[in-house]
Amino acid sequence: MATLDVKDLSKDYRLHSGLHGSTLCAVKHVSFSLEAGRTVALVGQSGSGKSTVAKIIAQLETPTAGHILLDGKSVARKGRGLTAYRDQVQMVFQDPFASLNPFHTIEHHLARPLQLHGKARSKREVRAKVIELLERVNLSPASDFIDRRPHELSGGQRQRVAIARALAPSPKVLIADEPVSMLDVSIRVGMLNLLARLQREENLAVLYITHDLATARHFSDEILVMYQGEVIERGPSDDVILHPQADFTKKLLAAAPEPSRNARFTSVAANYPTPSTTSQGENR
Amino acid sequence: MPEPINPESVDLLAAGPDARVAKGGGDSLRRLLTPKFVVGAVIVVAIVLFGIIVPFFTQNPRAIDNVGLTPPSAEHLLGTTQVGQDVFAQLAHATRGSLIIGVLVGALTLMLSALFGTLGAYIGGVTDEAFSLFTNVMLVIPGLPLIIVIQSYVPKKSIFLVILVLALTGWAGGARVLRAQTLSLRGRDYVLAARVAGEKRWRIIFVEILPNLLPVMSSGFVFSIIFAILAEAGLSFIGIGATGALTWGTMLANAQNGQALLFGGWWWFVPPGLMIALLGAGLSMINFSIDEVINPKLRTVNVAKLVKEAATA
Amino acid sequence: MNATSSLLTVSNMTVDYLGERTVHAVKDVSIELGRGEILGLAGESGCGKSTFAYAINQLLRPPAMITGGTVVFHDQGGEDIDVLALENKALRRYRWDKVSMVFQGAMNSLNPVMSVGAQMSDVFRTHRPEMNRSQRRDRSVELLELVSVDANRFGSYAHELSGGMRQRVMIAMALALGPQLMIMDEPTTALDVVVQRGILQEIMRLRTELNFAVIFITHDLPMLLEISDRIAIMRAGEIVESGTAEDIFFAAQHPYTRTLLNSFPSLTGERGDFIRSGASLGSVEV
Numbered sequence: 001m002a003t004l005d006v007k008d009l010s011k012d013y014r015l016h017s018g019l020h021g022s023t024l025c026a027v028k029h030v031s032f033s034l035e036a037g038r039t040v041a042l043v044g045q046s047g048s049g050k051s052t053v054a055k056i057i058a059q060l061e062t063p064t065a066g067h068i069l070l071d072g073k074s075v076a077r078k079g080r081g082l083t084a085y086r087d088q089v090q091m092v093f094q095d096p097f098a099s100l101n102p103f104h105t106i107e108h109h110l111a112r113p114l115q116l117h118g119k120a121r122s123k124r125e126v127r128a129k130v131i132e133l134l135e136r137v138n139l140s141p142a143s144d145f146i147d148r149r150p151h152e153l154s155g156g157q158r159q160r161v162a163i164a165r166a167l168a169p170s171p172k173v174l175i176a177d178e179p180v181s182m183l184d185v186s187i188r189v190g191m192l193n194l195l196a197r198l199q200r201e202e203n204l205a206v207l208y209i210t211h212d213l214a215t216a217r218h219f220s221d222e223i224l225v226m227y228q229g230e231v232i233e234r235g236p237s238d239d240v241i242l243h244p245q246a247d248f249t250k251k252l253l254a255a256a257p258e259p260s261r262n263a264r265f266t267s268v269a270a271n272y273p274t275p276s277t278t279s280q281g282e283n284r
Numbered sequence: 285m286p287e288p289i290n291p292e293s294v295d296l297l298a299a300g301p302d303a304r305v306a307k308g309g310g311d312s313l314r315r316l317l318t319p320k321f322v323v324g325a326v327i328v329v330a331i332v333l334f335g336i337i338v339p340f341f342t343q344n345p346r347a348i349d350n351v352g353l354t355p356p357s358a359e360h361l362l363g364t365t366q367v368g369q370d371v372f373a374q375l376a377h378a379t380r381g382s383l384i385i386g387v388l389v390g391a392l393t394l395m396l397s398a399l400f401g402t403l404g405a406y407i408g409g410v411t412d413e414a415f416s417l418f419t420n421v422m423l424v425i426p427g428l429p430l431i432i433v434i435q436s437y438v439p440k441k442s443i444f445l446v447i448l449v450l451a452l453t454g455w456a457g458g459a460r461v462l463r464a465q466t467l468s469l470r471g472r473d474y475v476l477a478a479r480v481a482g483e484k485r486w487r488i489i490f491v492e493i494l495p496n497l498l499p500v501m502s503s504g505f506v507f508s509i510i511f512a513i514l515a516e517a518g519l520s521f522i523g524i525g526a527t528g529a530l531t532w533g534t535m536l537a538n539a540q541n542g543q544a545l546l547f548g549g550w551w552w553f554v555p556p557g558l559m560i561a562l563l564g565a566g567l568s569m570i571n572f573s574i575d576e577v578i579n580p581k582l583r584t585v586n587v588a589k590l591v592k593e594a595a596t597a
Numbered sequence: 598m599n600a601t602s603s604l605l606t607v608s609n610m611t612v613d614y615l616g617e618r619t620v621h622a623v624k625d626v627s628i629e630l631g632r633g634e635i636l637g638l639a640g641e642s643g644c645g646k647s648t649f650a651y652a653i654n655q656l657l658r659p660p661a662m663i664t665g666g667t668v669v670f671h672d673q674g675g676e677d678i679d680v681l682a683l684e685n686k687a688l689r690r691y692r693w694d695k696v697s698m699v700f701q702g703a704m705n706s707l708n709p710v711m712s713v714g715a716q717m718s719d720v721f722r723t724h725r726p727e728m729n730r731s732q733r734r735d736r737s738v739e740l741l742e743l744v745s746v747d748a749n750r751f752g753s754y755a756h757e758l759s760g761g762m763r764q765r766v767m768i769a770m771a772l773a774l775g776p777q778l779m780i781m782d783e784p785t786t787a788l789d790v791v792v793q794r795g796i797l798q799e800i801m802r803l804r805t806e807l808n809f810a811v812i813f814i815t816h817d818l819p820m821l822l823e824i825s826d827r828i829a830i831m832r833a834g835e836i837v838e839s840g841t842a843e844d845i846f847f848a849a850q851h852p853y854t855r856t857l858l859n860s861f862p863s864l865t866g867e868r869g870d871f872i873r874s875g876a877s878l879g880s881v882e883v
Contacts, residue, residue, distance in 0.1 A: 045789040045790065045791070046789060058480050059480075060476055060479060060480065082482075083482050086480065086481070086482040087482075090480060090481075091477070091480050093473045093476070093477060094473075095473055098472055098473035098474060099473035099474050099476075099477050100474055100477075101474040101478075101492055101495075101496070102496065103492075103495040103496055104491075104492075104495075112478070112481060112483060113481040113482065116481060116482040116483065117482065138882055138883065156883055160883070162477070165477065165481065168481075169481075169482070184641040184642055184816075185641055185816045185817075185818070185857065185860045185861075186641060186856050186857060186860050187860075187883045188860055189859070189860050189862065189881075190881060190882050190883030191882075191883045193881060193882045193883070194882040194883055197882060211789070211790065213864055214861065214862040214863065214864045215862055217862070217864065218862045241864065241865065242865065251791055252790060252791065253864065253865075254794075255790045255791045255793065255794035256790055256864055257817065257819035257820040257822070257823050258819065258823075258863070258864045258865060259819055259822040259823055259842075259846055260863055260865070260866055261865055262822075262823055264823075264842075264843075265822075265843060265846055265847075268843055268847075269847065271843075271847075272843075272847035272848055273848075
């Protein structure tokens with residue numbers, strides 16, 4: 001049984017321009033399932049509706065139609081039911097600069113979710129758990145970070161704090177909304193590796209939202225391609241990337257920069273020696 | 285691994301990323317202590333101390349005497365009014381009066397604008413629409429005629445009525461600013477993250493949003509003080525202020541009525557006028573410094589100094 | 598006619614941000630750019646690539662200061678121009694005419710209250726005062742069509758155009774005076790990958806047609822590999838490696854270059870491959 005089921009989700013926005021009104025269908029009849037230990041990637045360009053889907057699942061927006069089932073049961077929209085939902089479903093946001101409150105310390109950011117979901121009560125317990133969370137996301141020694149404010153940390157460090165915050169309630173489902181697109185290029189893969197490890201350790205169901213097909217392929221089991229609010233293609237990652245069916249998917253794949261299939265490089269490959277073993281060790 | 289300094293993320297070139305809200309905590313405090321701020325703060329603190337402490341040591345400001353309008357002397361440091369009252373004593377007590385008005389109006393205005401601006405904006409929906417409409421109506425109602433109407437209805441014009449009336453006509457501008465800021469903050473990722481974490485609504489307003497509104501609020505508060513003191517001076521001058529109380533405004537009004545200018549009694553109207561100007565300047569300097577902390581783009585860079593330092597380094 | 602094939606020689610450029618803590622943003626950087634060459638400048642945020650681009654155009658403002666180095670432009674008319682010594686009128690004549698620039702977020706650099714065509718005509722009004730109104734209009738329309746923007750968009754406003762179109766307009770404006778060098782700072786970062794591909798193809802085609810050189814600044818190394826003749830990798834204010842795109846792709850020497858290459862998983866190769874090295878993504882975490 002799937003951990004999270006999204007069935008026939010739709011979201012319309014009413015736009016007002018003077019006296020006219022029009023409807024923007026941001027999400028149209030989207031369905032998919034998330035299962036423990038598996039990553040589903042939602043791939044699309046800006047305006048495809050993927051972030052709206054994330055916000056609906058995180059219950060930051062209400063859908064116009066369709067429903068969400070957690071462990072087979074319909075989810076509550078308010079009250080204690082909503083708190084119970086938030087116990088299980090958490091989110092990592094895209095912008096590491098904006099997702100932490102500049103006014104508060106790192107400890108505050110992690111302590112609140114711990115307290116709200118009953119993971120720790122006394123001040124000492126909270127602090128111990130905060131340190132534990134920071135160590136889990138490789139922010140070590142935790143004491144270096146715990147009293148700092150967000151602007152004192154780098155983008156990568158902030159994003160790790162955001163991940164730790166999402167893990168504080170020990171959720172079952174993690175929505176990662178473009179978690180690395182605003183980070184420096186050289187740390188992106190490392191961050192995704194971190195998420196992959198945490199997923200394995202916690203047996204999380206992960207929804208990975210991105211515009212980047214390459215990382216979607218490497219870090220997820222299933223890919224859903226979204227275009228203008230609809231899922232136009234879905235399947236196991238390798239199938240979608242290597243044998244795309246839909247026109248738009250083919251267009252996306254053709255547009256992505258990929259030197260290794262560029263004739264310019266393949267034609268001169270023979271002039272260069274095959275990669276030596278030293279390059280394999282430089283994996284940092 | 286120590287993180288390298290990131291010059292391109294610092295807002296130094298003309299085309300930079302959006303200015304960030306003050307970063308809270310000790311960092312902002314250090315950035316605040318520029319020469320401009322210190323000068324402003326010194327002026328304000330000096331005036332405040334003058335208003336608090338000196339009245340205990342002066343003569344009775346209301347004691348009339350037969351001497352009439354006399355210039356400054358050893359006995360009366362700032363001379364006397366036309367009915368022989370000691371101007372220095374009046375100034376000290378008037379400072380107290382004006383400051384009380386300023387601070388109380390500032391506080392009341394702050395509370396009202398926070399209520400109608402911030403709360404409405406966060407709750408959203410019908411509440412926001414209603415509060416916003418009310419704010420806009422209050423903004424449009426002409427203040428001075430309203431004050432005149434209210435003051436003329438009430439027979440005893442006390443200092444507290446003036447405070448109330450000034451606060452009621454002055455909160456709307458600040459409310460609009462706070463509403464705009466709150467709407468902007470409401471959609472920020474860290475507020476959304478707090479919601480996803482399960483934080484309750486009222487806690488989000490007070491713990492997540494309000495601290496980030498502090499720079500705007502303190503700037504508004506300081507501005508309200510300036511506004512209140514000047515407005516009170518104006519009201520008193522046209523005779524509908526707190527006529528019984530001792531404030532800079534009533535001093536000026538009395539000086540006008542006593543024809544001090546005609547008789548060359550500069551010691552009567554220059555001191556209160558000067559005090560108003562000084563306090564206004566000091567508060568404005570504080571305000572500009574706060575603005576510079578909020579919006580780094582406003583900071584002025586002393587280029588010549590930097591170049592000289594670089595050359596000698 | 599300047600016989601040398603070199604268009605721009607930058608020697609030992611050093612830029613500091615003065616302040617309490619002086620930051621050395623660009624440290625002793627030298628590049629040699631050939632005519633019609635596309636040089637890719639790759640690096641992450643903070644490495645100094647944008648500062649460098651601004652410096653060679655004298656666009657830096659205090660507290661940023663050029664504390665060393667020379668920039669020599671080998672004009673095709675024959676003279677060698679010392680760019681950093683230019684001032685006022687001479688600088689204005691140099692700018693946009695010989696070297697133009699497409700800035701980061703250029704799509705948002707269009708004046709929202711003027712039509713796109715009017716802004717293009719403006720360039721001519723400033724730099725080619727001898728042109729009359731209809732000549733300006735004709736030339737502007739010609740440029741728009743050059744970047745595949747329909748002529749009837751001349752009267753459109755910025756908000757009526759898509760992001761990709763706006764970027765094309767910016768490129769058209771940069772091409773208006775027939776510059777010999779275009780500096781492009783992250784021109785496609787905010788665009789969708791399909792639109793991005795279109796813009797890149799446009800740039801390549803224009804370069805072939807008009808033979809201008811390009812300094813292309815971005816963090817997207819795979820993109821640079823596909824379009825550049827040569828690539829320089831910048832880090833912490835220095836160029837750590839430079840060479841032809843093929844050299845960088847097949848035989849990167851510097852560890853940082855390899856790190857960058859390793860940051861881009863291969864789309865179509867073996868699952869777990871980096872774009873070049875064949876090493877698996879492994880489990881090294883940040």
